[in-house]
Amino acid sequence: MPVNYRKLAASFYLHDDVLWVARNLLGKLLCTHIDGLFCCGRIVETEAYNGVGDKASHAYGGRRTARTDVMFREGGLAYVYLCYGIHHMFNVVSAGADHPHATLVRAIEPVEGKEEMLSRSGKKKWDHSIGSGPGNVCKAMGIRTSHTGQSLQGDLIWLADDGYRVDEAGVARTPRIGVDYAGEDAKRLYRFIITASPFVSAGTFTRRFLSGT
């Protein structure tokens, strides 16, 4: 990892407000050293899943199963699950034990290891879709469901700060994507994006929401 990167401290993940975590993950670097390849990308889109009271969360109502168990553990772990039988989704578990908070990383801007990401994506030509959307993020970074439960203090998957700062004017909040089933919770502004990034997913939805039409 480049010398100016600082791995996020364990204390970052213990914050009890998942909205704070989701907001402050913007601009941080998601790094992986998987299959012998080092890659990292700057996080530009996140979604917060706010504990047992959030209908959109896998932990809603205190549901604790083999899959969701990791969310109930102390913050600082990776929660990776399979969606639609095909797509791997990477989440950052936060807060203390028995507070199942998670933040889904939905988009990154590739910074290091771009060739490896392109290769993993299976695409021939570079384009924004490489880091856009939660399934694509995992594909590019090599993250798989077998990595669920991994410590983010470890050397497979971790988060880093290189001093980059995201000012409030460059951040927007919208409802989350694909959680229409969650009733009132579907409307909450739990999605955070760096507005100017071309890697942010769900562009049509995002523009419509932000323009109020």
Place this chain on the structure above:
DNA sequence: CTGACGATTCACT
């Protein structure tokens, strides 16, 4: 054991 379905993506119209 069975069946319905999902925090999605992509090809095609």
Place this chain on the structure above:
DNA sequence: GTGAATCGTCAGC
């Protein structure tokens, strides 16, 4: 905009 791909998870029997 529509529909198919594809399989682990979980509720229910």
